[in-house]
Amino acid sequence: MNIQFNKRDPIYLQVVQYFKQEMAIAHLKPGQEIPSRRDLANQLKINPNTAQKAYKEMENSGLIYTEGNLPSRITEDNHVLKNIRKELIDEATDHFIAAIKPIHVPLDELVDLVTEKYTQASKDKEDLHD
Amino acid sequence: MKNYLKLVSFELSRFIKIYIALIVVTTVSQFAGVFSQSRNYAATVNQTLQQESFSLNDYFVSYPPLTFINVTVSGWFIIPIIFSAAALVFYSFFIWYRDWFGKNAFIYRLLMLPTNRINLFFSKLTAILLMVLGLVATQLILIPLESALFNQLLPDYLRYNLSTQTIISSSEYLSVLFPDSFIQFLIYYGLGSLVLIVLFTIILFERSFHLKGIVFGGLFGAGTFILMLSPFIIQTKLSPYYLYPIENFAIELFLGIVISIFSIWVSHYLLNKKITV
Amino acid sequence: MIEVKNITKKFGNKKILKGLSFTAKKGEITCLIGINGAGKTTALNAIMNLTPLTSGEILIDGKKLTKESYQTIAFIPDTIAMLSQMTIRQAMHFMKDFYTTWNQERANELLNFFQLTETQKIATLSKGNTAKINLMLGLALDVDYLLMDEPFSGIDIFSREQITSVFTSHLIEDRGVLITTHEISDIEHLIDKVILIDDGIVVKDFNAEDMREQEEKSILDVMREVYVK
Known part of the structure; x- marks a missing residue:
């Protein structure tokens, strides 16, 4: 687990965001046990209170669940997991659009460009894995 | 203890x-x-x-x-x-100053020991x-x-x-190092201890108030010195042999004890309320 | 909770503290930030009754400091508070001799973690390792509060990393930590509460996460606003 924190966003939200990403790509699988708040704090080098707050936030929004005194687990609720994926995609797309819009690129050109670059990036990644 | x-x-x-x-x-x-x-x-x-x-x-x-x-x-x-x-x-x-001016500030540790700080005074004195x-x-x-x-x-x-x-x-x-009577021993070693107690108090004045402390300490030292001599000063005014030697001894013993207690009390106060690392 | 209430301190005619007030809670890491000479160290010394105050009051869990308090509140000064001719073992012995709250198991754990052996003489240790032993001597006491004066100043990056990882471990958890620094970047992620001091008073006092959440400012951003005018 490794996060490059930025210093202006709340750290607990950055932790939540990180968990969402890991869940969206199934690095964290439904029902998987997650580290205790102390272990998380130690792994991420953050304050245990911040780890606590991140878990509380995730618990409230249904990303994780805790049964009794057992360790917390990633949710098995498909609906939530789908939502996370959608939310992340929406967020990233919104960012992209917000950045590209002031340049007035025609949509056709943009789609072509995205297709080309995205294919290339995926290929590079595969090459890297080989 | x-x-x-x-x-x-x-x-x-x-x-x-x-x-x-x-x-x-x-x-x-x-x-x-x-x-x-x-x-x-x-x-x-x-x-x-x-x-x-x-x-x-x-x-x-x-x-x-x-x-x-x-x-x-x-x-x-x-x-x-x-x-x-x-x-x-x-x-x-040096037994005091080494704790402040050593390579490491050991005085922090000594003052933070969970024990009455006057024990530092007594332990150094006893040593x-x-x-x-x-x-x-x-x-x-x-x-x-x-x-x-x-x-x-x-x-x-x-x-x-x-x-x-x-x-x-x-x-x-x-014959000063090894007095031949117990009273002589009390006088020499008692005076020695008294001087040491007063000296320690003077050092604590300096450690508490620095330059001003040297003045306070100097006055304190001079005060105790004059007080110890006062029976003899007063007697020279009255008549040289107004008191028997044993009476002089008793008065000096009493003064010595009073000054020691006062000096220790002042040191206790300085160590707890005025000392600075 | 450590409550510092309106404390003032004069050195001769120079006022070092001019009515400083703040609190540090158990279970939180509170950071006193200020340039050198702002009065941070003096404030810590005053909490530990290592220097007299001109006025004001300091309470620990509602009570004034007594000699028994030294069992439950530890101070780690910026130089090691132990004799340099001692070996680590002798230093631990000394602590064990005087403090009933000394926890030898934890001391050993820390020595292991820092990869130091008890036969080493303090005088022969590097600056970073000396800082670690200094930290160990404070952390191995079962204390509620831990005060640290500039634990990162003047030591190498790897020692700094090791020391920061202690902060996120069970060794610190649930204790109240009050730390001073003039350089925030090493511990920005670790701090709960920030107290900015300038010229003997508190100029700003805030929760780091709240500041990021509500005003989207980093600690450094706030420091810039406060100190650079």
């Missing part, structure tokens, strides 16, 4: 190497003194006898025999004692007093040993045997 004893042993252990060095230097120097003095004396006597063609009996008409007292006034004997005394006087200051008594005791053991060596080195007819007691009482400074 337990913490006080731990602190005493700790303070002793911090000086033990130098302390042992002092004892070794004293022992070596004094034995060397016995050796060289007796050899020189024997040589001088032989030379005189040859040159002046005296008989031994004639010799002792004009010259005194050698006694151990001659040894005790030699540099070999006295200088290590003065040196040790000076080291302990110096260490009476110095024990070291003084230790050196004095060592000297007391050394004298008969040195005296025995002295007797071995010189033939009967060249020396005059003296008991340890006679040796001590015939020497001005040895």
Whole structure:
């Protein structure tokens, strides 16, 4: 687990965001046990209170669940997991659009460009894995 | 109490190497003194006898025999004692200042010990007093040993045997180190302790108020000094021998105790409320 | 909770503290930030009764500091508070001798973590390792509060990393930590509460996460606003 924190966003939200990403790509699988708040704090080098707050936030929004005194687990609720994926995609797309819009690129050109670059990036990644 | 004893042993252990060095230097120097003095004396006597063609009996008409007292006034004997005394006087200051000015600020640790801070004062005081008594005791053991060596080195007819007691009482400074009465002992060592207690309080004044503290401490020291002398000052005004010696002793004892208690109380206050790291 | 209430301190005619007030809670890491000479160290010394105050009051869990308090509140000064001729073992012995709250198991754990052996003499340790031993001597006490004066200043990056990882471990958890620094970047992620001091008073006092959440400012951003005028 490794996060490059930025210093202006709340750290607990950055932790939540990180968990969402890991869940969206199934690095964290439904029902998987997650580290205790102390272990998380130690792994991420953050304050245990911040780890606590991140878990509380995730618990409230249904990303994780805790049964009794057992360790917390990633949710098995498909609906939530789908939502996370959608939310992340929406967020990233919104960012992209917000950045590209002031340049007035025609949509056709943009789609072509995205297709080309995205294919290339995926290929590079595969090459890297080989 | 337990913490006080731990602190005493700790303070002793911090000086033990130098302390042992002092004892070794004293022992070596004094034995060397016995050796060289007796050899020189024997040589001088032989030379005189040859040159002046005296008989031994004639010799002792004009010259005194050698006694151990001659040894005790030699540099070999006295200088290590003065040196040790000076080291302990110096260490009476250093025992405090080393905690502030050492490589590491050990005073932080000492002041943060979960024990009454006056224990620091008492432990340092006890350590110095024990070291003084230790050196004095060592000297007391050394004298008969040195005296025995002295007797071995010189033939009967060249020396005059003296008991340890006679040796001590015939020497001005040895009779101060080893008083022959308990009252004398109380006076000398009591005064010594009093001076040490007042000195420690003065050091604590300095450590609490720095430059101003030196002034306060100086006034405190002068005050106690005048107070101790006051019975004699007053008597010179009245009549020189207004009080019997025993009465003077009682008054001085009383003043000494009062000043010690006050000085310790002031130190307690400074350590708890005014001291700064 | 450590409550510092309106404390003032004069050195001669120079006022070092001019009515400083702040609190540090158990279970939180509170950071006193200020340039050198702002009065941070003096404030810590005053909490530990290592320097007298001109006025004001300091309470620990509602009570004034007594000699027993030294069992439950530890201070780690910026130089090691132990004799340099001692070995680590002797230093631990000394602590064990005087503090009933000394926890030898935890001391050993820390020594292991820092990869130091008890036969080493303090005088022979590097600056970073000396800082670690200094930290160990404080952390191995079962204390509620831990005060640290500039634990990161003047030591190498790897020692700094090791020390920061102690902060996120069970060794610190649930204790109240009050730390001073003039350099925030090493511990920005670790701090709960920030107290900015300038010229003997508190100029700003805030929760780091709240500041990021509500005003989207980093600690450094706030420091810039406060100190650079």
